[in-house]
Amino acid sequence: MLVHEIIKNGHSEDIAIVDEGRKFTYADFAEKIKKFRNRLYNLGIRQGDRVGIFSRNSAEFVFAYFGITSLGAICVPINFQLSNRETAFILKNADVQHLLTYEKLELDEFFTKGEKVFQHDINTFGEGEFEDAPDLPKNFDENNPCVIIYTSGTTGNPKGAVLSHKNLVHNTKQCEVFKCDRNCKVLCVLPMYHCFEWTCAVLNTFYRGASAYVMRVFKPKEMIDMVRDYQLTDMIIVPSIFKLVTALAKAEDFKSVRFAMSGGTTLPEKMIEEFTKKFGLPIAEGYGLSEASPCVFLTTHGKERAGSCGQLLWGEEIKIVDEKGNEVATGEPGELLVRGGQVMLEYWKNPTATAETIDKDGWLHTGDVAKVDADGYYYIVSRIKEMIISMGENIYPREIEEVVYQFKGIKDAAVIGVEDKLRGEVGACFYDVKDGEKVDARELKKYLQKNLAMYKIPREFHEMKEIPRTSTGKISKRKILEDYLAAQNK
Secondary structure: OOOOHHHHHOOOEEEEEEEEEEEEEEEHHHHHHHHHHHHHHHOOOOOOOEEEEOOOOOHHHHHHHHHHHOOOOOOEOOOOOOOOOHHHHHHOOOOEEEEEEOOOOOOOHHHOOOOOOOEEEEEOOOOOOOOOOOOOOOOOOOEEEEEEEEEEOOOEEEEEEEEEHHHHHHHHHHHHHHHOOOOOEEEOOOOOOHHHHHHHHHHHHOOOOOOEEEOOOOOOHHHHHHHHHOOOEEEEEOHHHHHHHHHHHOHHOOOOOOOEEEEEOOOOOHHHHHHHHHHHOOOOOEEEEEEHOEEEEEEEOOOOOOOOOOOOOEEEEEEEEOOOOOOOOOOOOOEEEEEOOOOOOEEEEHHHHHHHHOOOOOEEEEEEEEEEOOEEEEEEEHHHHHOOOEEOEOOOHEEEEHHHHOOOOOEEEEEEEEEEEOOOOEEEEEEEEEOOOOHHHHHHHHHHHOOHHHHHHOOOOEEOOOOOOOOOOOOOOHHHHHHHHHHHHO
């Protein structure tokens, strides 16, 4: 099965999408995909071409994605919070020539005269009549690339995880543990460019013939009203949203909800207790990464266990290993490795990074530390990598540090994740200054805001007399964090 074919599971008369009062049946959905497909083909899009989507959540985002992939082209969804510089890098790296966007982007300064990206208004793209695009060739199969998900790199520029049709459909089928069916109404509030939202809340909804209720911008009160007024049954959100709605919603607001799932980062047990006490609902947790489409572990509805991100899914293999690659005993922590139908094909145009992440036996090395209990429930212990997860978004310190170093007067810099009650984690920027120079933290922050997505901007800035280093001369982030925590606890 190809990704765009999953909508065939829906009944033509059933509601597929509700977006700001607009309702689309599965029959409407198929017709909209056809319109987008025909327009794309008319523009010259063919099998293997990359087409970008830069948009907030909307029905048009869905139509565009399915239209692109139905041609055998490769979708490149882009985080709409990125700066123009960051967006331009992705467009150039993926060789995108056509971008469907909800707002015009000023990108000319990042392209040479011979380079061009044609921007199209995604909201009006499906209007008009165009000649029908031909069917895909018979030799086009599920192993062909479907999407490139760009995930920020630990060494600077983001890497594009290439996912096949098989990867996404396989992972969607693994979401059967949600027990979603034709009668379910699923909240779609997390950004659709995010792999977690796309697979769990969008693709799974259509695969089960259910209805997706789209929220374009998250606002706590509006989300609560939407769940109550539309009698939504499934909420797939992140810990920061759980925290806000637990405080603001009344018990009766979520009476219709049968399934609540959290992903993106670990959910504190206290938050689970507060939510369950108020609404009488357990919270199912999951774990994944873009390179695995993204789900590796999911919790079966009705078998939730606080602190656990779920159990083994069908069609995958899991190993937890020590530094030498040997499997550890039950209950012992080690690096999590996964192999299965949801593991990506490769990193786009980056064979070195691919080989570093997927070994010769097909095991994806996640870089995360996990453990499993005697009942087969898995737990994420920590991250080997320095990645910060804030409000469900992945933030890589090295990427920020590279920009900090470009600011006049900066000698050394280190960005470290620190605890935040609302966001889970936020970045804290520590730096020292070159002799004879001065650095205004406010100006530094403004500089970062110009060159990075807003969610990547550190929440704290700390000038140090001297950045501590290890005996080998490397910046000691451990020492920085220890000193920071000690000062916080005084």
